[in-house]
Amino acid sequence: MPTYAYACADCGHAFDIVQSFSDDALTSCPQCGGTLRKQFNAVGVVFKGGGFYRNDSRSSGNGSSSSSSSSSSDGSSTAPAAAAASSTAD
Numbered sequence: 001m002p003t004y005a006y007a008c009a010d011c012g013h014a015f016d017i018v019q020s021f022s023d024d025a026l027t028s029c030p031q032c033g034g035t036l037r038k039q040f041n042a043v044g045v046v047f048k049g050g051g052f053y054r055n056d057s058r059s060s061g062n063g064s065s066s067s068s069s070s071s072s073s074d075g076s077s078t079a080p081a082a083a084a085a086s087s088t089a090d
Contacts, residue, residue: 006037013029
């Protein structure tokens with residue numbers, strides 16, 4: 001179950017509480033009965049490596065010409081391999 005941080009808008013009392021996702025958010029301060037606000041903190045997730053950002057897969061050249069040239073080179077390099085595999089299967 002996740003831990004949520006709350007702070008009272010009236011008295012400033014801050015506390016953490018473990019709640020289920022299905023539980024309703026707290027609305028009143030346990031000390032003064034004032035209005036509570038849910039506090040949001042930074043998420044502790046770090047993505048390392050390539051492929052997480054939009055520009056990771058792009059080359060330094062023009063995006064449209066490099067993607068078409070890479071697909072044509074991929075197609076020509078796989079054709080001889082496929083022909084060699086079919087000739088060895090016979």
